[in-house]
Structures are given as C-alpha cells and as structure tokens.
Amino acid sequence: MAISFEHVTYTYQAGTPMASTALTDISFTVPDHGYLAIIGHTGSGKSTLIQELNALLKPTSGTVHVDDFTITPKTTNDDLKPLRQHVGMVFQFPESQLFEETIRKDIAFGPQNFGMSETDANHLADEMLTTVGLDSSYAERSPFELSGGQMRRVAIAGVLAMQPQVLVLDEPTAGLDPRGREEMMALFERLHREQGLTIVLVTHQMEDVAQYAEQVAVMRQGRLVKFGTPQEVFQDPDWLRANQLDVPRAARFAQALAAKGVQWDQLPLTADQLADQLAARWPQRGSADV
Numbered sequence: 001m002a003i004s005f006e007h008v009t010y011t012y013q014a015g016t017p018m019a020s021t022a023l024t025d026i027s028f029t030v031p032d033h034g035y036l037a038i039i040g041h042t043g044s045g046k047s048t049l050i051q052e053l054n055a056l057l058k059p060t061s062g063t064v065h066v067d068d069f070t071i072t073p074k075t076t077n078d079d080l081k082p083l084r085q086h087v088g089m090v091f092q093f094p095e096s097q098l099f100e101e102t103i104r105k106d107i108a109f110g111p112q113n114f115g116m117s118e119t120d121a122n123h124l125a126d127e128m129l130t131t132v133g134l135d136s137s138y139a140e141r142s143p144f145e146l147s148g149g150q151m152r153r154v155a156i157a158g159v160l161a162m163q164p165q166v167l168v169l170d171e172p173t174a175g176l177d178p179r180g181r182e183e184m185m186a187l188f189e190r191l192h193r194e195q196g197l198t199i200v201l202v203t204h205q206m207e208d209v210a211q212y213a214e215q216v217a218v219m220r221q222g223r224l225v226k227f228g229t230p231q232e233v234f235q236d237p238d239w240l241r242a243n244q245l246d247v248p249r250a251a252r253f254a255q256a257l258a259a260k261g262v263q264w265d266q267l268p269l270t271a272d273q274l275a276d277q278l279a280a281r282w283p284q285r286g287s288a289d290v
C-alpha cells in the first residue's frame with residue numbers, strides 16, 4: 001500500500017488554550033511495498049506522525065492517503081474500520097497489551113473481533129506463531145509465562161493476524177538484547193521482502209536505518225527537515241550531529257578514513273558495504289602466489 005501525506009498539520013487540543021502543534025505541513029510519499037524509517041530527536045513528532053497512518057489522530061489540516069483510503073479532518077470513525085484492518089500498528093512495548101489466558105486466544109482475538117470464525121482465527125493464530133518464530137506448541141500456554149522477547153513476538157503475531165498490508169513499528173526493538181533485536185529486525189525484513197508489506201519504522205537505531213530502510217524521514221520540532229534514501233540522509237555527518245542524530249558505525253569509520261585522504265565512490269553505511277568497498281581496492285593475492 002502506498003502512503004502519501006499532503007501538507008499535514010496536527011495540533012493537540014486544537015482550539016483550546018492548551019493547543020500545541022506537533023506536526024507542521026508534512027508532505028512525503030512512500031511507494032507500495034516501501035520501507036520508510038522515521039528518525040528524529042525526542043519530541044520531534046515521530047509518534048504523532050505514525051498515528052495519522054490509521055487515523056488514531058486525524059489531521060488538523062491536510063490529507064493523508066493510504067492506498068485508496070483518504071483521511072482528512074472531516075473523516076468520520078465509521079469510515080475507518082477497513083483502514084485499521086489494513087494498517088497494523090505495533091506500539092512501543094506491545095507486550096503490555098497481551099491479556100488473554102492463552103497465546104492462541106490472544107492472537108485470534110483481533111480477527112474474531114473483525115468477524116472471523118473461531119476455528120479460522122485459531123488456525124490463523126497458529127500460522128502467525130510460526131511466522132514470528134514460535135511454533136504452535138506455544139499456543140495453549142499463557143503469554144505471561146514467556147520471556148519479554150517472546151511476549152513481544154506474540155503481540156506482533158496478533159497484529160499480523162489482522163493480515164495488514166502496512167506495518168507501522170514504533171521502536172519495536174526497544175529493551176531487547178542485541179540478538180533479540182537482530183532477530184526482530186530480520187522478521188520485519190522477511191515480511192517486507194516475502195509478503196510485500198509496506199513498513200514504517202520509528203527508530204533511534206541508525207544501524208537498522210542503514211541496513212533496512214529504503215527511505216528516511218528526519219523530523220525536527222514537528223517538521224520534516226530531510227527526506228531521502230539512507231545514502232542521501234547519512235551523507236552529511238555534521239548536519240546529523242547538529243540535529244542530535246547518530247551516524248551508522250560503518251559510515252563513521254569511512255568518514256574517518258576520508259579525513260585521512262581515502263576517497264569513496266559512495267559512502268558505505270553498513271559493515272557489508274564497507275567490507276565490499278575495502279575488498280575491491282585491497283591488493284589481491286593472485287593465484288600464481290599460492
């Protein structure tokens with residue numbers, strides 16, 4: 001599903017003395033099957049922006065398009081059910097929303113609520129458990145017996161059971177250990193690549209942005225201050241630092257080498273890209289030397 005924002009502004013408590021504008025004149029487009037990362041300092045508007053995607057917040061002015069759905073300030077809640085089925089939201093620490101006595105029931109809850117039979121929803125729940133890397137032997141267990149990382153997988157399986165076409169992730173790896181983080185990011189990449197899900201990821205992890213995102217939106221004080229490919233966004237380390245954003249480690253190393261005279265055709269952003277570019281210019285041992 002393609003996404004586009006046209007001059008979207010959002011003001012909390014609009015029209016009251018407490019009014020505070022969190023998004024100002026945001027416009028961008030993400031193609032169908034795209035992968036967008038949203039980065040920016042705390043309070044820059046990232047969470048507000050993603051809540052516009054399923055109309056949890058409706059624009060105060062401007063328009064949001066998600067495929068054929070159009071959200072304007074006048075959109076009524078009656079119009080939103082199909083949109084909410086198509087846009088899956090994984091909020092921060094989603095495991096805190098688990099509530100059923102078994103994992104299967106928790107995952108099947110959403111689809112049943114949207115009219116699916118219990119048998120079909122249970123079947124789908126078992127399928128989704130496998131998708132998130134937990135087999136169906138977990139289905140009858142209580143979600144509260146699981147580790148934090150496993151609970152998060154169950155919560156994500158619940159979102160996937162709604163069979164969304166857009167998956168919106170708000171810092172989905174926060175609080176996980178490095179291995180859990182890597183596995184979680186690999187899961188989203190698989191959903192993106194194999195099932196064509198459009199991904200919108202809010203993150204403070206620049207390594208993940210460099211590795212997975214196809215487009216990056218940089219927010220500052222409610223404004224979109226940069227939008228482009230990871231290459232375009234990470235090109236200017238001084239600008240990023242001035243905006244209190246990190247540079248991926250590989251890019252930092254490449255920039256340190258550049259300061260010593262090494263020239264890069266294209267700034268490497270990940271360890272693999274750095275290794276490829278270094279290997280290409282490394283003196284190779286010819287077969288005659290072996």
Ligand SMILES: Nc1ncnc2c1ncn2[C@@H]1O[C@H](COP(=O)(O)OP(=O)(O)OP(=O)(O)O)[C@@H](O)[C@H]1O
Pocket residue numbers: 012013020021022040041042043044045046047048049
């Ligand atoms: N419910 C609310 N009522 C009033 N103001 C709010 C509300 N939620 C957020 N804000 C304000 O809107 C602005 C943007 O907040 P938002 O949570 O979207 O930023 P963020 O970039 O997601 O921050 P973080 O990285 O800390 O999650 C901030 O100034 C925040 O204080």
